[in-house]
Amino acid sequence: MTIRATLGGIFASVAILVVGWQAGSAAVTSANSTSSATRPGSSTTTGTPAATPSAAGAPATAATQATSAAPAKAAASGSFTGSDTNTPFGNVQVQVVVSNGKITDVKALHLTDSGGRSVQISNYAVPILKSEVLQSQSVNVSSVGGATYTSDAYLTSLQAALTKAGL
């Protein structure tokens, strides 16, 4: 029984991270959309897999509505909401559901990304400024990539210039 409970606890923690992480990245997406309203092409990208949030999100929503249901002192039962805590992945607020003194569920109520840090744990493509990707006026490169050029277009390409420059 102990093992099962432990495994259940681990699973719950992972689920929290997944839910929280997706909530976080959704927040990032909307935040960036607002800040770059003048860029029509930059909004509503990075879709999250539809199945995961709906599967994991449903019970969380239900429990949130049952929040603060009589926290008792002796044999505690009910939902307890923690304070907003700063983590390396953003601000997290969790809710713990206790039944007869035992934790039966933990839910992430709030996870916001701060400074785009949470994306570092994922492989999401996030908005990046042009000034961030090429800062030098002159860059030493070995080869120049790009969308496939024809033999004719090669003649006017940077790669041709590079080759002619004597690499």
Next chain:
Amino acid sequence: MRAHVFDTMGTVVSLTLPDSPAAEAAVAEATRQFRLFDERYSLYRSDSELARVASGEIPLTAASDELRSTYAAALQWRDATGGSFTPHRPDGVVDLNGTVKALAMQAAADTLLDSGFSDWCLNAGGDVLCAGHQPDGTAWRVGVVDPADRGSLLFAISVESPRRAVATSGTAERGDHIWLATAIDSTYVQATVVADDIETADVLATAIVAGGPSALASIVERWSVDVLTVAPDGSLRATPGLTAALVTEEKERDGELGSRHGHGVPARCEIDSPVAKPL
């Protein structure tokens, strides 16, 4: 260190190799590999096997094992990308251009490695596959063209094993044979994918341009690749791995990308401004 250039597959290949008595033979063998693939798969040659399949002269079932396995692999890519990549033209013709150039690059790479060349950089029409390091021991650096201005670089990354393949797909130039059964997504005008092998990089770059944000989200989740996309308005998205590989002023200053061995001749070229002019 010298760039050897040859025409093939309707584009130009640049192969940068250290100077060596064996270099010419290695370049000739690499050239032959591209020619072999072109002769079998080009739809611009009426006598290629694939052109004869397309015209109905050879039933697909009677085609060579090589052709059928290349086709089967392309179909697997189609399934893996949810159809964002496809070897079928809208008119139903089997067109393997989406994978053949990458396969030829890999074949050429294999011959280079077999003949003892461990440091080289191969650029086939804008797709780049590198091995080893530059002569001074630093990582190969691959720049990628700005789709809004072909005369300037958009970004540059250092390429180190195992992520040694950099493929870029876009709507700006040749189109890269991007087709979809449904309408082509117009969210990205260019996508660069960095992967361990050039076939994966090439196919996924095409799939991202063709499939748009949903393809991008699915691909970065399922494949171990780095991606940078360009939207029509010039706005960019990048995965953390790509951002980490960027050549930036800060990294140059900190010497992160500096010479590891401290000797040898840097084989580099300054691109201060677009110097390309029609010949």
